[in-house]
Amino acid sequence: MSAISPTAKPKLGRNFRLQWEPAQQAHVLLYPEGVVKLNGSAGAIMSRCDGTRTLGEIVGDLERTYATAGLAADVEAFVALAVERQWLEVDE
Amino acid sequence: MSAATTDPRGASKAAGPPLWLLCELTYRCPLHCVFCYNPTNMPDIGPELDTSTWIRVLHEARALGAVQLGLSGGEPLARDDLEQIVAEAHRLGYYVNLITSGIGLTEERIKALKEAGLDHIQLSFQDSTREVNDFLSSTRTFDLKSKVAALIKRYGYPMVLNVVLHRLNIDHIEEILEMADRLGAEYLELANTQYYGWAWKNRDALLPSREQLTRAEEATNRFRERIGQRMRIYFVVPDYFEKRPKPCMNGLGSIFLTVAPDGVALPCHSARILPGLAFPNVKESSVEEIWYRSDAFNRFRGEDWMKEPCRSCPERTRDFGGCRCQAYLMTGDATNADPVCELSPHHHLVVEAVERAERAVNGAAPVREVPLVFRDHRRRA
Numbered sequence: 442m443s444a445i446s447p448t449a450k451p452k453l454g455r456n457f458r459l460q461w462e463p464a465q466q467a468h469v470l471l472y473p474e475g476v477v478k479l480n481g482s483a484g485a486i487m488s489r490c491d492g493t494r495t496l497g498e499i500v501g502d503l504e505r506t507y508a509t510a511g512l513a514a515d516v517e518a519f520v521a522l523a524v525e526r527q528w529l530e531v532d533e
Numbered sequence: 534m535s536a537a538t539t540d541p542r543g544a545s546k547a548a549g550p551p552l553w554l555l556c557e558l559t560y561r562c563p564l565h566c567v568f569c570y571n572p573t574n575m576p577d578i579g580p581e582l583d584t585s586t587w588i589r590v591l592h593e594a595r596a597l598g599a600v601q602l603g604l605s606g607g608e609p610l611a612r613d614d615l616e617q618i619v620a621e622a623h624r625l626g627y628y629v630n631l632i633t634s635g636i637g638l639t640e641e642r643i644k645a646l647k648e649a650g651l652d653h654i655q656l657s658f659q660d661s662t663r664e665v666n667d668f669l670s671s672t673r674t675f676d677l678k679s680k681v682a683a684l685i686k687r688y689g690y691p692m693v694l695n696v697v698l699h700r701l702n703i704d705h706i707e708e709i710l711e712m713a714d715r716l717g718a719e720y721l722e723l724a725n726t727q728y729y730g731w732a733w734k735n736r737d738a739l740l741p742s743r744e745q746l747t748r749a750e751e752a753t754n755r756f757r758e759r760i761g762q763r764m765r766i767y768f769v770v771p772d773y774f775e776k777r778p779k780p781c782m783n784g785l786g787s788i789f790l791t792v793a794p795d796g797v798a799l800p801c802h803s804a805r806i807l808p809g810l811a812f813p814n815v816k817e818s819s820v821e822e823i824w825y826r827s828d829a830f831n832r833f834r835g836e837d838w839m840k841e842p843c844r845s846c847p848e849r850t851r852d853f854g855g856c857r858c859q860a861y862l863m864t865g866d867a868t869n870a871d872p873v874c875e876l877s878p879h880h881h882l883v884v885e886a887v888e889r890a891e892r893a894v895n896g897a898a899p900v901r902e903v904p905l906v907f908r909d910h911r912r913r914a
Contacts, residue, residue: 455691456653456691456719458628458652460600460626462598462600463598464550464597464598464600465550465552465598469600471600471601471628471652472628472653472691473630473652473653473655473691473693473719473720474601474603474630474653474655474693475601476552476600476601476628527762
């Protein structure tokens with residue numbers, strides 16, 4: 442798993458769709474014949490990865506939204522995992 | 534969302550939402566595949582639902598939380614309202630999967646389906662070679678399917694190729710893998726035949742030998758290593774070769790709802806064969822009534838229906854006793870343990886079927902002499 446640069450702009454992977462499902466009270470990732478139910482923090486991260494914001498901006502937004510600090514390492518680790526699973530893409 | 538707990542008449546067994554809705558729009562199909570799981574008495578089944586009823590089903594299931602939608606059949610392209618159904622499903626927020634043989638998928642329709650919001654097309658091939666593909670489907674369709682695969686790519690759909698494996702094509706696995714890669718598939722499902730419907734009738738001609746299966750798995754693993762992430766390959770092992778049963782449908786009535794062409798609602802696409810269950814029809818009941826309150830959907834929820842060895846088995850929460858349809862087909866009682874499980878007193882039935890397959894493969898009868906029953910929606914098997 443390679444580290445993601447704080448200036449990278451992650452976006453949703455090709456062939457995936459992200460949406461909020463009221464019945465499950467969760468964000469879900471949809472792909473051909475499959476569903477991944479995301480937990481709260483994964484949903485909060487993924488829903489900010491729109492290809493316009495940098496990873497650094499996303500971390501900042503999350504820290505403000507949840508009134509906390511020091512999220513960078515956790516967010517970067519999740520984004521790296523999501524890229525590996527092709528849920529997210531970052532331009533090289 | 535909490536109908537299971539708030540309805541005074543509701544069953545005590547709390548059920549989650551039907552996350553998966555499979556609409557079998559029609560049993561009509563131009564192919565005659567010998568491994569089809571559709572019923573073998575299709576002429577006895579009532580007329581197809583009309584467009585407005587299908588659309589009501591989509592609305593009701595979505596309101597309960599259904600999010601993955603499969604449109605299949607038969608061949609769903611046989612319905613000329615498919616585009617209308619897709620458009621409504623997309624508007625409602627479903628992820629819409631079309632499961633098709635590709636027959637009838639013209640450029641005009643593929644474009645219209647894209648505009649309607651279709652998310653994905655799963656295209657079936659019967660083999661990597663024209664000869665075996667056409668023989669197994671009893672049609673001349675290989676070249677047509679190859680053209681459809683190119684159209685799927687051109688219109689930007691993710692492409693899932695599905696090849697059902699069995700004795701007659703499993704030795705072509707390397708060519709099948711190459712074909713899928715050449716066609717640009719992002720996902721390849723190598724689905725070993727499950728023995729229901731027409732496949733059950735043809736089981737003794739279709740079940741591969743253990744050696745065939747091992748060779749195919751090894752070839753698949755070598756191919757995976759070579760191509761990396763480019764294509765995701767799912768190799769579904771035939772459960773007859775396992776020691777434990779599959780957690781079929783994650784338990785009946787757990788997440789999966791099928792609506793058959795005539796409106797009959799089923800907790801799995803082959804459950805219509807189960808005796809003693811009055812399956813509700815969407816023409817007479819709402820999807821909510823069917824999912825939360827019908828006997829057919831409640832019967833196999835939880836563990837009360839289980840017999841030994843399942844009832845006291847620590848693995849019952851993982852595999853739910855396996856497949857009810859397989860238990861019924863092989864033992865005559867849907868509440869028995871799935872005979873695939875080596876703890877089942879009926880496991881010898883599976884072992885014997887595999888032994889017959891070994892003998893047949895070693896005797897190596899030429900393909901065209903194997904007596905097969907070809908699927909036909911106008912005939913009974």
